[in-house]
Amino acid sequence: MSVLLNGIGVSKGIAIGQAYVLYREQPEIREYNIPKKRINHEIKRFHTARKQAQKQLHDIKQKIANDVPQDISQFIETSLLMLEDPVLCDGTIKQIEQRICNAEWALQSQCDRLVKVFDDMDDAYLKTRKDDIIHVVQRIQRCLIANDQAEQSNDETDYLKGKIIIADDLTPADTILMQHQRISGFLTEYGGPLSHTAILAGNLGIPAVTGVRNAKQLILANDWLIIDGNNGMIIVDPDRKTLKHFKSLQKDEKQRKRNLFELKNKPARTLDGHEIILNGNIDRPNDIKTLRQFDHTGVGLYRTEMLFIDRDENPSEEEQFETYRRALRALKGKQLTIRTVDLGADKEMNSTLQHGPLAHNPAMGLRAIRRCLKEPDQFLKQLRAILRTGAYGPVQMMIPMMTCISELDQTLILIEQAKEQLKKNKQKYDARLPVGAMIEVPSAALSSHTFAEKLDFLSIGTNDLIQYTLALDRIDDEVSHLYKPLHPSVLKLIDITLQAGANQGINVSLCGEMASDPKYTCLLLGMGLKNFSVQANSLLEIKHIINNSRIEKLAPKVRKLLSLSYPDEIELGLDDLNKQFNYQQ
Ligand code: PEP
Ligand code: MG
Numbered sequence: 001m002s003v004l005l006n007g008i009g010v011s012k013g014i015a016i017g018q019a020y021v022l023y024r025e026q027p028e029i030r031e032y033n034i035p036k037k038r039i040n041h042e043i044k045r046f047h048t049a050r051k052q053a054q055k056q057l058h059d060i061k062q063k064i065a066n067d068v069p070q071d072i073s074q075f076i077e078t079s080l081l082m083l084e085d086p087v088l089c090d091g092t093i094k095q096i097e098q099r100i101c102n103a104e105w106a107l108q109s110q111c112d113r114l115v116k117v118f119d120d121m122d123d124a125y126l127k128t129r130k131d132d133i134i135h136v137v138q139r140i141q142r143c144l145i146a147n148d149q150a151e152q153s154n155d156e157t158d159y160l161k162g163k164i165i166i167a168d169d170l171t172p173a174d175t176i177l178m179q180h181q182r183i184s185g186f187l188t189e190y191g192g193p194l195s196h197t198a199i200l201a202g203n204l205g206i207p208a209v210t211g212v213r214n215a216k217q218l219i220l221a222n223d224w225l226i227i228d229g230n231n232g233m234i235i236v237d238p239d240r241k242t243l244k245h246f247k248s249l250q251k252d253e254k255q256r257k258r259n260l261f262e263l264k265n266k267p268a269r270t271l272d273g274h275e276i277i278l279n280g281n282i283d284r285p286n287d288i289k290t291l292r293q294f295d296h297t298g299v300g301l302y303r304t305e306m307l308f309i310d311r312d313e314n315p316s317e318e319e320q321f322e323t324y325r326r327a328l329r330a331l332k333g334k335q336l337t338i339r340t341v342d343l344g345a346d347k348e349m350n351s352t353l354q355h356g357p358l359a360h361n362p363a364m365g366l367r368a369i370r371r372c373l374k375e376p377d378q379f380l381k382q383l384r385a386i387l388r389t390g391a392y393g394p395v396q397m398m399i400p401m402m403t404c405i406s407e408l409d410q411t412l413i414l415i416e417q418a419k420e421q422l423k424k425n426k427q428k429y430d431a432r433l434p435v436g437a438m439i440e441v442p443s444a445a446l447s448s449h450t451f452a453e454k455l456d457f458l459s460i461g462t463n464d465l466i467q468y469t470l471a472l473d474r475i476d477d478e479v480s481h482l483y484k485p486l487h488p489s490v491l492k493l494i495d496i497t498l499q500a501g502a503n504q505g506i507n508v509s510l511c512g513e514m515a516s517d518p519k520y521t522c523l524l525l526g527m528g529l530k531n532f533s534v535q536a537n538s539l540l541e542i543k544h545i546i547n548n549s550r551i552e553k554l555a556p557k558v559r560k561l562l563s564l565s566y567p568d569e570i571e572l573g574l575d576d577l578n579k580q581f582n583y584q585q
Helices: 036-063 070-084 086-099 103-119 124-151 155-160 172-180 196-204 240-263 287-294 317-331 350-354 368-374 376-392 405-424 442-446 448-454 462-470 477-482 488-504 518-527 536-546 551-562 567-581
Strands: 003-006 008-011 014-021 164-167 185-188 208-210 224-228 233-236 277-282 299-303 336-339 395-399 435-439 457-460 507-510 531-534
Touching: 008 196, 014 240, 036 070, 036 086, 036 103, 036 124, 070 086, 070 124, 086 103, 086 124, 103 124, 172 196, 185 224, 196 208, 196 287, 196 536, 208 224, 224 240, 240 536, 277 287, 277 507, 277 536, 287 317, 287 536, 299 317, 299 531, 317 336, 317 376, 336 376, 368 376, 368 405, 376 395, 376 405, 395 405, 395 457, 405 435, 405 448, 435 442, 435 448, 442 448, 442 462, 442 488, 448 457, 448 488, 457 488, 462 488, 488 507, 488 518, 488 551, 488 567, 518 536, 518 551, 518 567, 531 536, 551 567
Parallel strands: 014 164, 164 185, 185 208, 277 299, 277 531, 299 336, 336 395, 395 435, 435 457, 457 507, 507 531
Antiparallel strands: 003 233, 008 208, 014 224, 224 233
């Protein structure tokens, strides 16, 4: 019988497929036999993974502060001892030799034996020690699996093709990996609409629903599912009639998108003749291919974090330079806006993740420019790489999460330092590379006139601006109903920033998700926005609305909306406006 579940639609589109339930906490351990001649190789695999697990724990030990609770440091010490313990290590090797099986399984069997010994003990304290063994074993198993996955060819990862992933939560790195594995959609138990994972799903065109509590209990592996990312609905085990209905919706949606393709590579211009800049957002140079499928456009936001996350070490200056150049080359003369790295909050490097969430409010912690200014040597590498890329085409640099003008002053000093270093080394760079800032914190919006005086452009990041203005966590689905782009305070801050740019005669773009949502296009045009940077998927739809709008008619009506006090009133007014002005073909 079909079951209906509800969540938050975070990435549009309908996906139909079988469920693949991802158990991240506990790696899925499969048993298989190995050829006898591979026994030594398997033992070596085990030792490599064991050493990696040791290194991870040593790194954690070094990085945690001295004042962490004793339980935690003791736990790490115990885990390290276990990793050397002959009962665990020699026992596993014996299992590999005797059962001629893979290391993961041998380790699991040995673990089960040890757990049983602990279970049989009377001592309550010692009984709890079995959790430590399980933890250590899982750490080694994860290393074994991770090493294998790195070696696996694409064909061997095909088991996810066409599947709908069910997970408690996904990281942006998981999402990218899964897109390569050609999943058809995903749903998670946690996570709000503006998490970076959700945004990435939108960028990659993967239908997704989040905030579906207990999904992993309610959905079994291989259950047939329909997920509707437009309104957050999930149907488990749909009957034939429902399946037919959603297949036809899927077909209509495809047709509608195909019709929009007539706008590909045409200018974005309103009916009353205003030229609008319509750029795309990317996370990796490869995304430019997707962008190109829709339009020959520039990039208004290149989030460089993907180059930094899911690895232990920072990328070198050369690696960064080569990556940015690849993006620039792919753009064939169109502008590339590279945002300096915005690590922190829900995007972290492995090395930071390993020592756990130390900050209680990571979105308000050492994130983005704050972190870069704290690690100036690392930051200088990125600044030099961007400046060098600028020597090969139209590049501009954008700084995220500015809160105070003194941060900008420090950043500008570092940019000058980077230029000096490049000059000294006789390296090619763009000495006049435009520098801009993201306006995504209320304090920056309120001071945007001062930022505008010192910068070449501004770009409004509504994802964070809304989070910080309304004091709600953008990745927490419990408060996603309070995430209101149409809150009058948010609109006021956007308006102030647009005015600041206009007064100073500099470009102001908007690259947050509001720009990608067709619901807000008329509003933003009426407020005076002339520069949108959107998800690849939304490019043509937004262009369609722009090309059917008249700013002169919109502006006075939008001003009236801006004077209203309640988000719901504004929403109703905007619905009316959209009906009047959109899609008048
Ligand atoms: C934003 O905050 O609106 C933005 C574009 O940046 P990010 O989503 O990467 O935080
Ligand atoms: Mg942001």
